[in-house]
Each structure stands twice: as structure tokens, then as C-alpha cells.
Amino acid sequence: MGETIPIAVPRKGRPLESVLDRIARRLDVADLADEITSTLRHEKALTKGTIEPDERSVYHRLADYSSVDRPTAPEYTLLRDDRAGKPRRIVFDSVTIPLEGATAVDGIEDVPDDAAIQLVGREEPFRALRTHEFALGFDSADLVLEEVVELRPEPLERIADVNARIDPVDTDVRVVTGLGDTVYHTLMATPEVAPGTEPLDRRFLEAYEGPLCIEPRYERLVRAVLGTRTLEGVDFRYPEEGREEEAAIADTGLGVYLTVTGSTARDHGLLLGEQLFPSETVLLENASERSPTVDAVRALFDGADLETELALEH
Template sequence: MGETIPIAVPRKGRPLESVLDRLARRLDVADLADDITSTLRHEKALTKGTVDPAESHVYHRLADYSTVDDPTEPEYTLLRDDRAGKPRRIVFDSVRIPLEGVDGVPDDTTIQLVGREEPFRALRTHEFALGFDSADLVLEEVVGLRPEPLDRIDDINARIDPSDTDVRVVTGLGDTVYHTLMATPDVAPSSGSLDRAFLESYEGPLCIEPRYERLVQAVLGTQTLDGIHFEYPEEGREEEAAIADTGLGVYLTVTGSTARDHGLLLGEQLFPSETVLLESSPEVSETVGAVRSLLNGVDLETELAVENYSSQ
């Protein structure tokens, strides 16, 4: 009987899709990845009301998805969204993937993807040796605040206090969006760039999401934030609209089209938000190390520059 290596993964959304895409490229599991992704996208559409809800009840659909005899078929579970007015939603739970004949991995090894709401925290409590989560959460949880800014994901490990956690970032998956500085024309500099240098001389409000407060402090550096105070969007208000009211803010952007729709100018991309591979160093065995190497690799196009990272 071979060894099964559990890997904590997000339950839904872009980070989980990035993990599945990574596995589809490294292993022969494209059909499995597509099946999980399409199922969760359909369920999201049902939750948001963009698909005709004239289907079976959510519990019946869950039973259909998860009544499986083969552990290599995916299972799902129900999640109660904690946002106001949001109903139950079907999310990913678990699947096993045998690594038959994979170079560098011991024979009969299996990986088990296990859905977690906060994979990073599951690694911090030593439930898992490997996992995937957003780099943002690492900044929000354990990265130390310093006067100087943090502007690259590969600087994260140097900012983690070893006495605080054994978890380290291994690599990123390249699904990059950016925390971007944006401002209205009357607040943005009339000459020069809307960037960190501008913030160093700026005094006044900066609109951010409350959950990103520590992240923004780490990314900008505490020295840059002298004379700046945070403001937050009101409950239910669109972030870009709140930034337009404040005049200056930081928020995640992909194309920036929504920001421009609110009359905002896009400035410096302050920090990449990317799904990252994590490891809990004390839990890394020889087999775990082989699986980590399988998930890592020079083929990744990532903002992260620690592809050769390995625990000592």
C-alpha cells in the first residue's frame, strides 16, 4: 500500500482553478480538472441567479455529485457563505489522484486534494505538509511590518518570523492580479507618476478593504504611511466607487475597466496577488519533497522568484 499525501487547497474560485490547471499540466488529469471547474462554475451561477434555478434542490445535487464509489472521483460539500443574504453553495471537498509511473515520485504514491476554507492556516497547525493559498493571506497573517516596503512575493519568506510559523512559500502559480494604486484626477499628481513616491509626500485618506489593512501596511511600508489614514467602503458599496469618493485607494485589478468606469486613474501595481504553493517545513518527508518538486518547476510563469526553494 503506497503513501497518500494530503494537500490543502481552496474550496472554490480562481485559486482552486489555478491549482487544478497546474495539476492538469503536470499530470494526465485534464478531464478531472475540467469536471471540477465546470461543476463549481455552474453552482456559482446558480447561487448568483445567472442560471435558471429550475433544477433539483441543492441537497439533491450535492448527493448526485458526491455519491461516488471511486475515490478518484471528486466529492463536494455545502458551504454557507458568510456574506449577508448569501445562500448555501456547493464547493469542492476532496479527490484522490494516483501518481502511477510519475518520474521522481515513489511507486504507489497518491495525492489527496482536500478543500479547506483557509489552507494556509491548516498548514500552520501542521494538519498538512503541503497546500495552496493566496499570497495575500500570508501577508495578512504572518509577515512582519517594517518601514521599508515589500514589493515582491519572493521577499515574503524573509519577512516571516521563524518563531511564528514553520510555513514557507515555495512558488507561485502565475494567476497574477495586482493590488493597484488608483486615484481621481484631482488627487493624482498633475506631473509625475501615481506611485509609492507620490504616497511618500501625500497626507490624507487612503481607501482600502479592511481585510487588506496589514497587507497594505507591509506592501507600502510603515514609513510611507506617515500622515495617511485608512478609510473603508461602506457595507455593500462597490470598492472602486468608494475609492472614487475618497479620492485615493488601493484595490485588486485585472483589467482596470471598472476603476476607469468610476473615473479613476490607475497607478503603480504595488503587489502581485497570486496563488502560491506552501509547505510546512517540519512535515516534509522524502515523499512529500518529491511531490513538492512535481508541483513546482521551471515551466511556471510566476511573479515569484524562488522556484528553487526547498526546505533545509
């Protein structure tokens, strides 16, 4: 096998599944993608206790999953989960996928016949790119906002504007495209705090003074998305450890949290307002690590068929 391009990916969850789905559609490896996804979903259910415990120990399951009989079989590893008791959880480690025939994919050119990609699990793929361990990787757009975008008085409304707020002195990493697995950071409030007949949106927040409940890890993201001017007079509050986010927002009266359908928020008596910012898995590249093969691999994940919130020129 010739050159292998390593790509940093999350070890579990929706972002990893989105990457696997994209690869399955572009390289015709649906069985491999399904194998990894179903394994990790099963292990998540075991860790959460939503299915009956497996008779095998976690170490025996790990050995069974990581077969040495297939050179391109996926491998897994163990991490401590943050749930009660800190159980060990099986998560994705790596898999190598040959790119033979990849040039038959629309938009792909100059991929060496003997090249391959290796998906490598990382707890923080974005940071792995920042330290030049990888040329390409996938992570949530949220992580980029939380770490490197400049905070300005004016709001950040689109993922497509993220690159313009990254200081080139700070990092060589840039957003290339998104995978379309979009959920939203949504403004929500109780009927008592909501502005009655007026929209529950950024304009309401500009005049609002008082508490705003958010997850601590999203504080910098919220400051970037709303703009520092909008947040004048706003006091951030955080959910108590172990408390459901929507319940904490209901107690506070106003907050921002990720929503898909919004059903859980409505169950807590909350009204849904403006979708402030999309959360989406994004393809990242470290420009200083580019090569002809890296560029060809990057094109493998990009494409006009993507339904993404991004509209980047690259």
C-alpha cells in the first residue's frame, strides 16, 4: 500500500457517524460504516444501562471487535465514561480504507491507486490539527468557535463566516465544509420571560438584562454568536452538575441550548425562539500540511451533493 493519509475524527457520537456516512456514500463502504456505527451504539447502550448487560466483560468484547484477521478491520479502544461509577466504554480507535477506485467518484482526481486513508480517533480532533499531527480532520464547528474565533461586538451568524474570525497567527487550521448533520443552538424562554407578541430573538436579547442559562463549555461560543454588544447586562448562569439543561433553563427563565425537535424544551414549558447558530460536523484542514494527495482526499469529502449550512469558497 502506498501513501496513507491520516484523518483525525471523534471517537464516538453524531460527528463520527456523520463522517462514516459520508465515506460510505463516497467510497461504497456501507458495510464497514454500519459495522462501526452499530458497535458503538451497542456499547453506548450498555454503558448507559438501556439494554441488558453483556455476559462478556468489556475486555472480551474489545478483543472480539478488534479482529486481526482483516488488515482493514476497524479497531477500538477503552475510555473512562463520565457517568456514575466511571465505567469503561469501548470507543473508536482507527480504521484504514484503501482508495482504489476513488477516482471514479465525481470531483475526485489524481488519487494514487495505492493510496489509503486512515481514520484515527481523537478526543479533540481540532486540537490535533492545531498541533500539526494531521493535515485533515473532522470536529464540531462549536469547538472552533470555543477556541479560536475572535470575539467582536457584532454577532457571528453563519458557519461560513468562521474562517474570517480566525487569527492566522493563532492557527493554520481552517474550516473547509460541513457534513449537514445540523442541530441548532436555540434561544428559549418561559412564557413569563418571553416578550409576549414580539419575537424571541436577538433583538429581544439586545434589550434584555438579567440571567441567561447556558452550558459552561458554550460560553465563548455564545459570546461569539451573539456578539459582546448584545450581551451587555446579561448574567450567565450554569446548570448544576447532573441537572438536565432544559430544566435549568426553565428555572432561570431564559437560556440557549442545542435542539433538534425542541420536544424536551416544550416538555419543560419553554417557548422556542430564534435558532441562533447551527452546530454541524465540519471538515478541517491545516493549510501548512497540504500535499497533492491531501488535496485529493479533501475533495473526497467535499462536493455539491452536501446539504450544509456552509457556503465557503475554497
